[in-house]
Amino acid sequence: MSTAVYDGAAREKSGRALLPVATGADTRRQVRILMRGRSRALLAAVLVLLADSVLGLASPIAIGWITQAIADHRQVAALIAPVVLLAGAAVAGAVSSWGSTVLLARVVLPAVGRLREQALSAAVELPIDEVEAGGTGDLVSRVSGDVDRISDAAEGSLGSFLGAGLAILATLAGLASLDWRFALAGLLAVPIQAITLRWYLRASRPIYAGGRIADGRRASALLAGFAALPTLRALRMGDRQRDRIEASSEAAMDYEFRATRVATRFFGRLNSAEFVGLGAILVVAFVLVRDGRASIGAATTAALFFAGLFDPINTVLGVFDSIQQAGAGLERLVGLTLAGPDRAGQPIAAVPAALVKPPALEADGLSFGYLDGPDVLHEVSVYVAPGEHVAVVGTTGSGKSTLATLLAGLRSPRSGRITLSWNGSGAAQGSSWLRHEVALVTQETHVFAGTITDNLRLVRPDAADGDLARALETVGANWVAALPDGVRTVVGSGGTPLSASQAQHLALARLVLLDPPVVVLDEATAEAGSDAARSLDGAAAAVLRGRSAVVIAHRLSQAADADQIIVMDGGRILERGTHEQLLAVDGAYARLFEAWSKDWAGTRPAVDS
Numbered sequence: 001m002s003t004a005v006y007d008g009a010a011r012e013k014s015g016r017a018l019l020p021v022a023t024g025a026d027t028r029r030q031v032r033i034l035m036r037g038r039s040r041a042l043l044a045a046v047l048v049l050l051a052d053s054v055l056g057l058a059s060p061i062a063i064g065w066i067t068q069a070i071a072d073h074r075q076v077a078a079l080i081a082p083v084v085l086l087a088g089a090a091v092a093g094a095v096s097s098w099g100s101t102v103l104l105a106r107v108v109l110p111a112v113g114r115l116r117e118q119a120l121s122a123a124v125e126l127p128i129d130e131v132e133a134g135g136t137g138d139l140v141s142r143v144s145g146d147v148d149r150i151s152d153a154a155e156g157s158l159g160s161f162l163g164a165g166l167a168i169l170a171t172l173a174g175l176a177s178l179d180w181r182f183a184l185a186g187l188l189a190v191p192i193q194a195i196t197l198r199w200y201l202r203a204s205r206p207i208y209a210g211g212r213i214a215d216g217r218r219a220s221a222l223l224a225g226f227a228a229l230p231t232l233r234a235l236r237m238g239d240r241q242r243d244r245i246e247a248s249s250e251a252a253m254d255y256e257f258r259a260t261r262v263a264t265r266f267f268g269r270l271n272s273a274e275f276v277g278l279g280a281i282l283v284v285a286f287v288l289v290r291d292g293r294a295s296i297g298a299a300t301t302a303a304l305f306f307a308g309l310f311d312p313i314n315t316v317l318g319v320f321d322s323i324q325q326a327g328a329g330l331e332r333l334v335g336l337t338l339a340g341p342d343r344a345g346q347p348i349a350a351v352p353a354a355l356v357k358p359p360a361l362e363a364d365g366l367s368f369g370y371l372d373g374p375d376v377l378h379e380v381s382v383y384v385a386p387g388e389h390v391a392v393v394g395t396t397g398s399g400k401s402t403l404a405t406l407l408a409g410l411r412s413p414r415s416g417r418i419t420l421s422w423n424g425s426g427a428a429q430g431s432s433w434l435r436h437e438v439a440l441v442t443q444e445t446h447v448f449a450g451t452i453t454d455n456l457r458l459v460r461p462d463a464a465d466g467d468l469a470r471a472l473e474t475v476g477a478n479w480v481a482a483l484p485d486g487v488r489t490v491v492g493s494g495g496t497p498l499s500a501s502q503a504q505h506l507a508l509a510r511l512v513l514l515d516p517p518v519v520v521l522d523e524a525t526a527e528a529g530s531d532a533a534r535s536l537d538g539a540a541a542a543v544l545r546g547r548s549a550v551v552i553a554h555r556l557s558q559a560a561d562a563d564q565i566i567v568m569d570g571g572r573i574l575e576r577g578t579h580e581q582l583l584a585v586d587g588a589y590a591r592l593f594e595a596w597s598k599d600w601a602g603t604r605p606a607v608d609s
């Protein structure tokens with residue numbers, strides 16, 4: 001027998017509170033993967049950038065020629081060559097810088113696009129409890145702010161960095177070709193620049209990393225404030241939340257101030273390096289010209305070469321700023337793709353499609369609590385045989401919905417394990433596998449803005465019209481035909497409003513199209529005894545046929561026909577058995593059933609109200 005295991009103990013051991021940040025090695029590996037197949041285009045871009053840098057040397061050379069011509073009292077005709085050189089270099093420079101921008105964009109933009117997609121799909125795949133523990137704001141700041149920083153750096157700084165680096169090399173080669181002593185004098189600036197850069201990197205790195213985390217906290221505080229606005233207002237707790245937001249904003253701003261202070265000192269120190277280098281070049285030029293070992297024209301060109309280095313050096317060192325920020329963002333984004341306790345545990349073999357039989361689902365000794373709170377599930381064990389339907393009943397707060405999210409792989413147990421097993425071949429591990437095999441329909445069904453067809457095709461974009469019609473028919477959604485434009489009616493925000501049970505019908509029809517082998521149903525939209533409840537019960541029965549299923553039975557009508565009923569109370573299982581067995585035992589279930597039977601004949605709606 002083959003199995004897919006989700007081990008909650010692994011999460012316990014990791015003890016992680018925030019969404020993880022990838023190591024440098026993981027990040028570099030990811031960048032290599034993103035750039036795969038683009039090395040030729042990158043090389044072409046670098047070559048064009050090199051040509052651009054060499055062309056940048058033309059003006060100091062031309063000005064040196066002109067100076068020399070003036071010093072030698074030559075005719076005006078001597079200016080023709082430098083002017084032609086200047087004009088030619090200007091035209092060629094414009095073409096090469098256009099070419100390098102286009103080529104780099106072709107290499108970098110698709111890679112950044114893929115990174116953005118990966119980050120978004122990783123975010124969607126994250127188990128809910130990972131997101132809650134890390135803070136929704138942290139997640140939002142990663143998929144928005146960090147992605148933007150990386151895009152900006154990749155689209156702007158990378159080209160500047162490469163171009164400026166090549167310009168520096170070309171200029172140093174130009175200085176050496178005039179006289180090696182010029183190059184040597186220019187290199188005097190290098191130790192000061194190197195020490196400055198080292199200091200800057202050490203000082204700014206923790207500031208940028210801390211700044212990104214502070215940004216995430218600020219976003220979390222804001223989102224929490226918005227989400228809880230009605231409650232905060234009702235309890236007059238607005239001031240306290242505002243103080244919290246202010247404190248997190250001040251922390252984020254403090255990082256920004258510190259980053260600005262460090263950057264200002266950095267550029268100040270770079271100025272002193274320029275002063276030392278240019279001073280040395282002028283002294284060398286004076287000595288060489290005085291001794292007749294260099295011409296005035298060459299000395300002018302050398303001084304202009306060096307002055308021309310200021311910009312590219314400042315660019316190279318300055319874009320470390322944005323490259324560092326992008327680096328910190330990249331580590332956080334790649335960290336996102338590594339989040340979840342089981343990311344390393346990929347499926348070791350796909351389950352063959354030929355295995356028509358749904359898997360068994362076994363939860364063994366599950367304990368779970370929200371964030372740092374106490375356990376709300378205690379040692380819960382459930383076994384769903386292939387194709388069997390298990391109903392979970394219990395009072396409000398007994399842990400039914402929590403159990404549902406665990407079984408669907410959306411949350412991770414603190415301890416215990418969930419196993420999917422097939423009696424044929426095929427094996428896999430991890431909560432991502434649970435999320436892949438188990439579909440959860442919750443009480444919060446979202447109707448997306450668009451037509452009924454759009455809403456259904458979300459799960460199977462290639463589904464034919466006939467498939468959609470069959471799915472709607474299976475769940476008995478006859479009301480769709482009565483809509484003004486049938487399946488083409490626009491629903492959701494701004495469209496025709498749907499009732500809660502109609503939205504639930506849509507969710508069930510989506511489930512038919514998705515065709516998952518295991519279903520966890522946790523919906524409580526319809527009042528027991530109502531037509532809507534009967535219709536939804538019928539729809540659920542049709543959808544669950546042929547699948548292993550756990551039904552969180554908010555109405556006992558959902559439980560009576562189940563193969564097995566589990567009764568929960570206070571996060572523990574009190575009783576289990578069939579409807580008849582549990583009635584015969586005359587325990588908690590019998591009491592619930594009796595109360596419920598009376599209730600729905602009267603006014604109270606559901607078993608857990």
Ligand SMILES: Nc1ncnc2c1ncn2[C@@H]1O[C@H](COP(=O)(O)OP(=O)(O)OP(=O)(O)O)[C@@H](O)[C@H]1O
Binds near residue numbers: 370376399400403
């Ligand atoms: N997001 C949450 N954060 C913290 N505690 C929670 C959260 N959701 C549920 N709980 C707590 O967990 C326990 C189990 O709640 P759960 O919603 O699973 O019960 P339930 O049986 O499904 O209740 P209902 O029938 O009302 O949906 C309760 O004590 C509840 O207060």
